[in-house]
Amino acid sequence: MKIGLTVHPSRPAPANFARQLADRLVAAGHDLTGDAYTAQTIGRDIGEAGAEIMLAIGGDGTVLEAARRALARDIPVLGFNLGTIGFLAEVSTDELEHVVDAITAGRLTERRRMTVSARIGEGRSMDGLNDIVVEKIHSQRLVFLTVTIDGEEFLTYRADGLVTATPTGSTAYSFSAGGPLVDPAIRALLFTPVAAHSLFNRTVVLPEDSRISITVSSDRPVRVSVDGVEFGYLAEHDTVEITRGERDARFLTIDDPPFPATVKNKFRLT
Numbered sequence: 324m325k326i327g328l329t330v331h332p333s334r335p336a337p338a339n340f341a342r343q344l345a346d347r348l349v350a351a352g353h354d355l356t357g358d359a360y361t362a363q364t365i366g367r368d369i370g371e372a373g374a375e376i377m378l379a380i381g382g383d384g385t386v387l388e389a390a391r392r393a394l395a396r397d398i399p400v401l402g403f404n405l406g407t408i409g410f411l412a413e414v415s416t417d418e419l420e421h422v423v424d425a426i427t428a429g430r431l432t433e434r435r436r437m438t439v440s441a442r443i444g445e446g447r448s449m450d451g452l453n454d455i456v457v458e459k460i461h462s463q464r465l466v467f468l469t470v471t472i473d474g475e476e477f478l479t480y481r482a483d484g485l486v487t488a489t490p491t492g493s494t495a496y497s498f499s500a501g502g503p504l505v506d507p508a509i510r511a512l513l514f515t516p517v518a519a520h521s522l523f524n525r526t527v528v529l530p531e532d533s534r535i536s537i538t539v540s541s542d543r544p545v546r547v548s549v550d551g552v553e554f555g556y557l558a559e560h561d562t563v564e565i566t567r568g569e570r571d572a573r574f575l576t577i578d579d580p581p582f583p584a585t586v587k588n589k590f591r592l593t
Contacts, residue, residue: 324426327374327398328357329389330364331381337405338364340416341380344403347419351427374398376426376575382406383495387550390452390572399433399573408589410494411452413576422577431575436491437510437531438568441547443555450568451550453492457537457563458484458517460546460556465520467541473534477527482519484545487512487535487565491572494589502526506582512567535565 326348331337345355345365355367356374379389379402386402390411393400401422402412414422425431441455442448459466469479488497490505493513498504502515503526510531516524529535539545539557547554547563557563580588587593 325354325356325373325375326426327377327389327392328355328361328365329377329379329381329385329392330357330361331385331405332360334381334405337380337385340403340405340419341365344378344380344419344423347423348426351423353426376401379403379412380405381412382409383411384551386411387452391550394438394450394452394570394572397570397573399431399575401431401575408494410585410589411491411574413585418577425577431577432579434507434574434576434579435571436507436574437489438570438572439487439489439492439512439549440566440568441549441554442564442566443547443557443561447555449549449552449554450570451492451552452489452572453495453550454486454488454497455554455563455565456484456486456496456548456551457545457557458548460544464543466539466543466545468545469538469540470514471536471538472529478521478523479540480516480519481521482516482524484517485514485537486517487514487537489513497526503528504586508582510567512565531567533566536562537565538562 330341355369362369377389377393377400379386404412440450470477486497490507493505497515500515500517512529515526542559
């Protein structure tokens with residue numbers, strides 16, 4: 324099997340583990356692909372094309388980067404957690420041999436997760452796994468954001484911003500802003516205001532096929548980011564449209580623990 328590697332670019336621990344993993348995968352008969360940094364890190368001459376699965380080595384940010392690459396190629400991802408909480412990077416470095424054996428024997432289970440898409444103007448779109456964030460640029464000034472859902476105006480928020488998340492992203496920024504944790508098996512869109520100056524500051528959960536439009540209704544510009552990657556800027560009267568992504572992200576799992584067990588484990592609720 325041809326296996327792609329995505330490695331956290333700035334810490335020694337992921338680099339060291341990547342070399343161990345690469346050696347073990349090659350010994351098991353697999354071919355490797357990756358970008359120039361990965362090739363340099365593992366000390367192997369590898370190409371960047373043809374991967375059948377993607378392995379991420381780092382924290383959730385590294386998994387998001389791997390997921391972006393995998394989504395474009397329609398291949399699944401499995402993450403080794405060398406970060407902190409690691410909701411997306413589900414296997415530990417102690418499971419190296421177990422994972423390599425499972426890949427070689429074809430024992431991995433695939434799970435699909437919905438994605439979310441942002442569009443600004445005509446033809447400019449970007450897909451993400453976690454969330455789309457519309458947020459203020461100037462730290463001392465609130466922004467005014469008018470939300471329209473399926474063609475009907477809902478509310479205008481005075482806030483630091485709005486987070487529109489998938490259930491996968493419910494454990495990230497949306498959760499920090501006060502949103503609920505949602506099992507990734509549920510297909511829905513959640514939008515959560517950030518530091519809203521309003522009596523209504525709760526998360527709204529919508530069906531997956533909803534269309535959310537967010538329009539800047541003041542002269543204060545905002546930034547739009549997708550999974551933490553800057554996508555664009557909006558001025559007064561500009562709109563970003565948010566929908567479910569056309570293609571699901573594909574994830575691989577070995578033990579496939581239930582979501583409550585994952586939450587308990589990741590937040591150390593014992």
